[in-house]
Amino acid sequence: MDMLVEAMALLVCPTAAGILFGAVLQLILNHRLRGFGGAAICLALPVLVAALLTVGFPIIGLWDGVAEGFLCGAGLLFSAHQMYADWRNVPLTLAGIVVSLAILEVAVRLSLGPPPAYSPGDGPHLLLATFVRSTGPDSPLFQTGAMPELVAKQAMQGDLNGRTMTDRPPGAMVTKEIVCSIVYGSAYSGVLDVSQQRSDVFPEHVDVRPQHTRRVLHVGDSMVYGANVVRDQTFVARLGEIEPNVRHVNGGISGTAPDDYLAVIRSWLARQPFDLVVMYLFEGNDISGLDAPHPCSNWQSLLSYDSGRALLRFPDAPNNESRIGLQWLLANSPLPYLGRVMIVAHSSLAAYLGGLLDAWSSRSASANGHLLWPHLEVILQTARDELREKHVELTVVVLPSAAGIENPDDPIGFATHVRSISRRLGLHELDATQTIRDALARGEHPIQGDRTHFNEAGHQRMAQWLHQQLEGPTPVALRPTSWDGFR
Numbered sequence: 001m002d003m004l005v006e007a008m009a010l011l012v013c014p015t016a017a018g019i020l021f022g023a024v025l026q027l028i029l030n031h032r033l034r035g036f037g038g039a040a041i042c043l044a045l046p047v048l049v050a051a052l053l054t055v056g057f058p059i060i061g062l063w064d065g066v067a068e069g070f071l072c073g074a075g076l077l078f079s080a081h082q083m084y085a086d087w088r089n090v091p092l093t094l095a096g097i098v099v100s101l102a103i104l105e106v107a108v109r110l111s112l113g114p115p116p117a118y119s120p121g122d123g124p125h126l127l128l129a130t131f132v133r134s135t136g137p138d139s140p141l142f143q144t145g146a147m148p149e150l151v152a153k154q155a156m157q158g159d160l161n162g163r164t165m166t167d168r169p170p171g172a173m174v175t176k177e178i179v180c181s182i183v184y185g186s187a188y189s190g191v192l193d194v195s196q197q198r199s200d201v202f203p204e205h206v207d208v209r210p211q212h213t214r215r216v217l218h219v220g221d222s223m224v225y226g227a228n229v230v231r232d233q234t235f236v237a238r239l240g241e242i243e244p245n246v247r248h249v250n251g252g253i254s255g256t257a258p259d260d261y262l263a264v265i266r267s268w269l270a271r272q273p274f275d276l277v278v279m280y281l282f283e284g285n286d287i288s289g290l291d292a293p294h295p296c297s298n299w300q301s302l303l304s305y306d307s308g309r310a311l312l313r314f315p316d317a318p319n320n321e322s323r324i325g326l327q328w329l330l331a332n333s334p335l336p337y338l339g340r341v342m343i344v345a346h347s348s349l350a351a352y353l354g355g356l357l358d359a360w361s362s363r364s365a366s367a368n369g370h371l372l373w374p375h376l377e378v379i380l381q382t383a384r385d386e387l388r389e390k391h392v393e394l395t396v397v398v399l400p401s402a403a404g405i406e407n408p409d410d411p412i413g414f415a416t417h418v419r420s421i422s423r424r425l426g427l428h429e430l431d432a433t434q435t436i437r438d439a440l441a442r443g444e445h446p447i448q449g450d451r452t453h454f455n456e457a458g459h460q461r462m463a464q465w466l467h468q469q470l471e472g473p474t475p476v477a478l479r480p481t482s483w484d485g486f487r
Helices: 002-029 033-057 062-080 088-113 128-133 149-155 170-189 195-201 235-242 256-273 326-332 335-343 348-365 371-391 402-406 414-426 433-441 456-469
Strands: 214-221 246-250 276-282 305-307 309-312 392-400 429-430
Touching: 002 033, 002 062, 002 235, 002 371, 033 062, 062 195, 062 335, 128 149, 128 170, 170 195, 214 256, 235 246, 235 456, 246 429, 256 276, 256 305, 256 309, 276 305, 276 371, 305 371, 309 371, 326 348, 335 348, 371 392, 371 414, 392 414, 402 433, 414 429
Parallel strands: 214 246, 214 276, 276 392, 392 429
Antiparallel strands: 305 309
16 A cells, blocks of 8 residues: 555656646746747756756666656646647546557567566665665676765665664675775774674684694685574584584675685785685676675775786775766666556566666676676686785685586586686686585485575585595694784
8 A cells, every 4th residue: 555655646746746837837938838849848857857856866766766857747748838728638648648558568468478577676665775775685786886875875774683674784785894894994984883793704813722733714605604504503613523623714704706705815814824715606696796896995896907916996095985876876776666566566568667677787787797707817816826925725616506506517607617717727626516416416405495505404515525625735834923813
């Protein structure tokens, strides 16, 4: 009911405002506007004003602003143009529009078949900040340019412990805040206080016992962190149980990508020594998530790539200038709210329009897609070189997605690309795809219901496999100052 009330208000209020403005304009001019030019002014001027207001104050999406401006323009046309001096033309026009939309709907259903998926989430949300909160972390809207400052601040005002997505800040944005706070420390103030979350994934002190003769850092995303799994049940914790003489440290951070991994590895190594770093590359989103905008790098990629090295874009201090975010609004503003309501009402026409906007957004996010694999190679090369300088070995582990498990012989698959890069760089590379595939073939259930993350059984399987596969280097000589970060 609330959705219908909002939709009716968005339909009626701007039209009524346009009618009122038209009546005032007619009184001022003492006549109605005439001709095509007058009609164009009536329709275009409110659209332009609404678009400018939306860009300046992006409380709603750009296309919502344009749609409301158009409705206002329609009301202005009805009351200020000569063609509607006879008010009987107004219902005739409205009836013609309704009939035309109905014919289009039928034509789309008959000729184009089932519409593409355009999910309004848990319901259409008019406010842009709420829309952002209700969007999944892998959405293109977190991959494209600088989000308007007002939208970012409003979206991040949610409760980190909120029960629903619309109550919480977007997970993708929280992750970037955590990474920025790890990389820049107290120099980065951020939009949200994530000190507790940072301490969870990047603790000040790591417990080390006398029997620990090796130290291994495991870096990756939620697959390593252990989404929806108790902390002592992750494969990193299980490895610690299997290998009591090795201190395995879980450096996984949910929602991160390889550029984040490199930055986090540097922060860990600046704090305390390791013998081996294991970087986990997840087939599901590690490439698509690479080079995403970060708030501490002026909403550009965290790293820049120059002469075969991956460096912090802003090495000395974080940079977060005020921004309008026009490119982001153009690429990521959702289908107007009225259209999203029509999708809920099973309109194929609205769903196809939403699909076009989705395709536009995805295309904008993947504009530099051809650079992602070369950038991954530079990241791995940089990690290899920097770790070798510290006498630390690097191992790369491929974690499969459902697609990788189901397509074992894909010649252009993720694992094939990673293997080729690893061979060129002389890196030790492991692929967990087969061990998970074998577990499934035996009737085991190592994966959660989301078909992505390992459950406790999957983490146990991974720990056993890693115990067999990882061959650590000779431990580095212990220096008296090397253990300062360990307690």
